[in-house]
Amino acid sequence: MSLLQQRRHFLSQSGLGLGSIALSSILSSDRPVTGMGLSEPDGRPHFAPKAKSVIWLFMRGGVSHMESFDPKPMLNEYAGKSIDETPFNNVDDPEKLKRVRVVVVNDANGQQRKMLYPLQVGFKPRGESGIEVSDWFEHIGSCIDDIAVVRGMWTTDDNHGAQVQFHSGRHMLDPRVPTIGAWINYGLGTLNENLPQFISMGPRFFDRRDGHYLGPAYDAVQLKVDPSNPLDYAQPQQPVSAREQQLGFELVRELNRISDESYPQDAALDARIKSYELAFRMQTAVPNVIRFDQETEATKKLYGFDQNETRPFAEQLLTARRFAEQGVRFIQIMHGDGAAGAWDQHSNLKDMHSKLAMQVDRPIAGLLTDLKQRGMLDETLVVFATEFGRTPGSQGTNGRDHHPYGFSVWLAGGGIRGGIAHGATDEIGFHAVENPHYVTDIHATIMHQLGLDSHRMEVAGHKRLEQDFGHVIREILV
Amino acid sequence: MEMLAGDELDPTNPDVVAGTGFLARNYYLFNRTTWLDSTIEHTGKAFLGLTMNCAKCHDHKYDPITNIDYYRMRAIFEPHQVRLDPVAGTTDLEQDGLPRVFDDHLEIKTFLHRKGDPANPDKETVITPGVPGLFTSFESAIKPVDLPAWAFAPGTRDYSVADRIEAARQRVEQTDRELKSARTKLDELQRMTSTEVKTANRSDGSSQVVVEDSFDAPSPDVWEVVGDGWKFADGALLQTVSSREKHFVRLLKPHPRDFDLTCRYRTTGGDTYKSVTFRFDDSVDGSFNNFVYSSAHAPGPKVQVAFTRGGQTTYPPEGRKAEKIELNREYELRFAVRDTLVNVWLDGSFLLAYRLPSRKDNGLLSISGFDATLALEHFRLRSLGADEVLSEEDGKSPETLESARHAIEIAEAKRKAAQAAEQALAATVDAQQLEFGGQATDEQKQAAAKNAAIQEAIAKQAEADVERLSAGDDQKKRSTAESKYQAAAEQLKKARDGSVSYTPIHASKKALETPEHNDSTYGPTYPRQSTGRRLALAQWMVARENPLTARVAVNHVWLRHFGEPLVESVFDFGLRTDRPVHQELLDYLATELMDSGWSLRHLHRLIVNSAAYRMSSTTRDADPTTIANDPTNQYLWRMHTRRMEAQLIRDSLLHLAGELDLTAGGPSVQPGPSSKRRSLYFLHSRDQQDKFLSMFDDADLLQCYRRSESIVPQQALALANSELSLTMAGRIARRLAEETEEKPLETFIDRAFEMLLARVPSDSERDACLKFCDQLGKGDSSSTNAEEAVASGRRVRERLIHALLNHNDFISIR
Helix, strand or coil: CCHHHHHHHHHHHCCCCCHHHHHHHHHHHHCCCCCCCCCCCCCCCCCCCCCCEEEEEEECCCCCCCCCCCCCHHHHHCCCCEHHHCCCHHHHCHHHHCCCECCCCCCCCCCCCCEECCCCCCEEEECCCCEEEEHHHHHHHCCHHHEEEEEEEECCECCCHHHHHHHHCCCCCCCCCCCHHHHHHHHCCCCCCCCCCEEEECCCCCCCCCCHHHCHHHCCEECCCCCCCCCCCCCCCCCCCHHHHHHHHHHHHHHHHHHHHHCCCCHHHHHHHHHHHHHHHHHHHHHHHCCCCCCCHHHHHHHCCCCCCCHHHHHHHHHHHHHHHCCCCEEEEEECCCCCCCCCCCCCHHHHHHHHHHHHHHHHHHHHHHHHHCCCHHHEEEEEEECCEECCECECCCECCEECCCEEEEEECCCECCCEEECEECCCCCCEEECCEEHHHHHHHHHHHCCCCHHHCCECCECCCHHHHCCCCHHHEC | CHHHHHHHHCCCCHHHHHHHHHHHCCCCCCCHHHHHHHHHHHHHHHHHCCCHHHHCCCCCCCCCCCHHHHHHHHHHHCCEEEEEECCCCCCCCCCCCEEEEEECCCCCCCCEEHHHCCCCEECCCCCCCCCCHHHHHHCCCCCCEECCHHHHCHHHCHHHHHHHHHHHHHHHHHHHHHHHHHHHHHHHHHHHHHHCCCCCCCCCCCCCEEEEECCCCCCCCCEEEECCCEEEECCEEEECCCCCCCCEEEECCCCCCCEEEEEEEEEEEEEEEEEEEEEEEECCCCCCEEEEEEECCCCCCEEEEEEEECCEEECCHHHEEECCCCCCCEEEEEEEEECCEEEEEECCEEEEEEECCCCCCCCEEEEEEEEEEEEEEEEEEEECCCCCCCCCCCCCCCCCHHHHHHHHHHHHHHHHHHHHHHHHHHHHHHHHHHHHHCCCCHHHHHHHHHHHHHHHHHHHHHHHHHHHHHCCCCHHHHHHHHHHHHHHHHHHHHHHCCCCCCCCCCCCEECCCCCCCCHHHCCCCCCCEECCHHHHHHHHHCCCCCCCHHHHHHHHHHHHHHCCCCCCCCCCCCCCCCCCCCHHHHHHHHHHHHHCCCCHHHHHHHHHCCCCCCCCCCCCCCCHHHHHHCCCCCCCCCCCCEECCHHHHHHHHHHHCCCCECCCCCCCECCCCCCCECHHHECCCCCCCCHHHHHCCCCCCCCCCCCCCCCCHHHHHHHHHCHHHHHHHHHHHHHHHHHCCCCCHHHHHHHHHHHHHCCCCCHHHHHHHHHHHHHHHHCCCCCCCHHHHHHHHHHHHHHHHHHHHCCHHHHEEC
16 A cells, blocks of 8 residues: 555545544645646645535525515515605616626516515514524524525526526626536545545536536536435446456556556546546445435434425435535535426415425424534535525516525535624615625635635636635624 | 538438438427527538627627628528428338428518517518628529429328328238138137137147246346346346336347236335336337336326337326235236237236237337336246137127127228228329329319319218227217218318319428427428528538638538647637637648538548648657647647547447447437447437436537537446446457457457557556456356356456456547
8 A cells, every 4th residue: 555545544534524634635636737827726725724515505596585584574565566666766776787687688587577576474583693584494594593694695697597607606698617616626635535526416507517617527426315326327237246346447547557657647547547546436435425324313304304395305415414524525406496496486486485495494404403413514514595586576476586686695604603694685675785795705705614715716728807706705704 | 501401402312401400400499589599500600600699689799790690691591491301111200201491481571689689670671681791792692492392292202102002002901901800700709609618818728938937047048138226136037226217128039929928026116106017019219119017106006008109108098907016015917919909917817908009010028117126036928829819908898799790890991991091092192293293284183183182081981980980889989980970071072062172192290380380280282492592501601702611610620530629619710719820721721621622531631641640649758848838739749639429439339349230321219228329320309318428428419519528437437337338348358259269368458459449558558457367367266167267267358358448548549
């Protein structure tokens, strides 16, 4: 065993707490170096990290901020009135509205809706902090003292291209650039040589790549919660003994190594050797994580395994915790099927939002509780996000349209201050008026907690703009 | 030119018309503007390297293309529609057909959409068709193209006519046979009524057992095992993975047409449906089959007879019997099939009888789970003895003399209908030949048309008669049939007085223009003229003065040889794109391409004979200054290493094993592990993608100007673990072992390297392989007898081949 291998072996045996980050990052410095201009990350954080992993929960389609984490009683008061007839008629300010870049001109959706639509659900102050959360999210509400709600989010796409925008910081009409998960994957070393660092579960939006100019090596590995078949071709489809597999693997590695001597600096070959080795280890490591037989009934129940509605998301979240425990850096879970995403309630908002909220509320609260009980919440950053909010006005008789001018997301754990609501939208939830944040501010904040300076995340030949880097939301940090 | 205007260029040449499939791909049912937008976008990007799509709402931001130019381009495509033309050999367009475009609405006008909004057209100005204003100096004049009947009336094509006449003749023969068998049955019944023989459940010694298997061990000469999860254990064949994918065991040989199948099995678990399926009459692509299955789905367990036609599956209620199927209980399912009649038994009791709509000769038989894990204990398949009689449709009541007589009546009506249809077809052929063929007088034409109309109505009446007779006691069916009969009688009257015309053969199928239409919206013939707009566009594309088309084409060819293009943005040669480093080379090759009469062969030859193409890809002996100054090889001081495209990887695996089916052309085939056709022929749509190919950056569904080349662990898993690579490794090893028989292992290794990696191994590589074989062979040292030693040697070679298939150099082109 070489020294490097010994270290790896040691690492995989040792607990993967924060203490091992510095050591493990030494190991990840064997990434291929392409030289030129900006220095590639060496796997070491830029400064001491607070968090180790991110669990990224993304509700596809657009969750109504007013009916989740940003209550607006004025909507009830002025229900049925046109915005023009209310004291809030200044929201029409063209300067503010022109921020949005329209993708589909005169699309049936993504329009201004004037007739104010009353709240479809009640609110209560929750926890010691007394932050109001809607009754559809009562379980998450019970964890509010660990959560920082960011109420002044804004974005610029009035259609579901905003999903890509929330992950990459760039509008649909811009070129595709790396997503937050890919940047984390790129910027940090691995904590577990047997698992991919960036995992994705659930329905994906139309852009299926993450790495883009960073390269496909930084794409998420798509997994499904199916212990017998977690990822395609995970097991030989014909009988092959473990010994045959092991010897065959060693031969391929040796032959590729010999090739490497004839073709030095062949980045593709290097990448293929790495991915081949990872594949071999993943075969056993991945199914070992995606199984619940070592989990107690109490834990399973906590996530919502006992209810048909919550079980699918519960399984994904428990899997996410198990991956985080194993040192996977970025676990991305999308919720909501369909091309646009299930949360896209142009109609039937009450029925559908309550149903969808039910699918995720208990599992997410279960995840936060479980992480906390295990002492993992401090080093695991949980993000709850969606691409935009929904209009204060009604669409049709019982829906809300897309609303990019103001919406809410929240963060918890990983050094985030709990029990605060940061920023605000105006009284009808239209514009982000206090501490407004563009989507990349969330990226910068996550990177900061992982010990990365977003301004140093750039590669030669791909200039990033100031807005791409974002700004750390310091007010929500511990 | 073929891709944009093959139908106008050479309207009767299917090979040329097929080129317009390029345009047909943009078809979009729900929105004509989206459809035309894609057409314009991809015409611009594919041939001109122009992002014309950016000029839809306003003038192009970077390139001199105006908003009006966009709509001039739209006007070129405005009249065109898509249809499926018949091809020789089949009248069923679902089975095979040629997708193509044609001009349908010759007079339709184009307007500019203000700000790109289709709801806000500028009706003041009609936009005339034309090329972008910047390039009009060499624009071709638009000349309408007169089409021959072959093109605008596809039903007049010789093969369309011949295939239909043949089908009609076969139908007559079929009804003859049915009538004969109905009569025989009556005779039999008359004989049997005296002796009271129970007909349904009689066993018969004269039939032959085809397969009997108790699944104690694999029988690779009988069964083909496809997909994940199959295991032999405890004297049973287990499917251990519950899935909806195509994992099945299939008899290598087709089953007898009339057969009796008995299988003892357990459903051991699974997801929703927990079905165990016995599929027969299966076509290789799975688009046609009949099947019987049991489902242990808790809310409605059942046994069901069902069928798949053209990929669509039907679960007829008459073929269903609710039956309590439990998990982990052994059942004996038996079913017998004679012609279209199926009888099903469960644990010895008769369940149901059902008539399938049709059968197929030489079909395949397979067993599979759907959302189920299962254990097969015993299987027996025998051919059905000639005198074994199955119970009719209504399983409970055995056939009576009366019902047999009624069956004869129906069979007679069917034969009459078939004969009438044959005559009507002949009359239609005569009429359309005169109508579209030219040389006849109006009187002749009218007489033939009238005759055809009459025959058509008579045939309809005969069909309605069959329905009337078959309706039995069903009042609803009866009244439908009756009204059809009356309508046909009415039509006949009108045909006789000349007030209704005949219908020419409807041999093609137009793609619906909007969701509001249906197939009956469209007639059998199309406009006799095409506008010639697309032909003019195509001529302009390839004009010597056009600076773009040849450059774009050359860039694509270069990309596919070198792995890197000369112009990075392969579909955007606009002003925003950087000047290529090798612009002179690009222009030289573009000129060569045009001067050679657009000979791609000439272009390929020039490229592959170049010194640049023949360079090594290694950087090992490179001058450090070169590496430092040009690390990305912009100046082509070495060859780029390329990864094989997905299709190439799959085809190579099959071909090296001698398994690739090199048949060219024909209809698309279903993707999947059992197909041996070249990957090129796979159906490729949002719903149909090959899983193996998708691992290796398969083409984007909507556009494929350039593939990405990702390197992800899933690719390694696919090559290591897929059925495809494991099976092919075995076959390649067997092939090579035969070839290198009695030669030392080194020879096998050398040949394997040559075959799989196209080079000889270095000494260290050979040593590594020898060491591997030695180690793996030792693992089996318990085997003392010679036979086992041979088997172990074979396995070692197979594993060696498998390792080489996982070598980086197998999928890399250096």
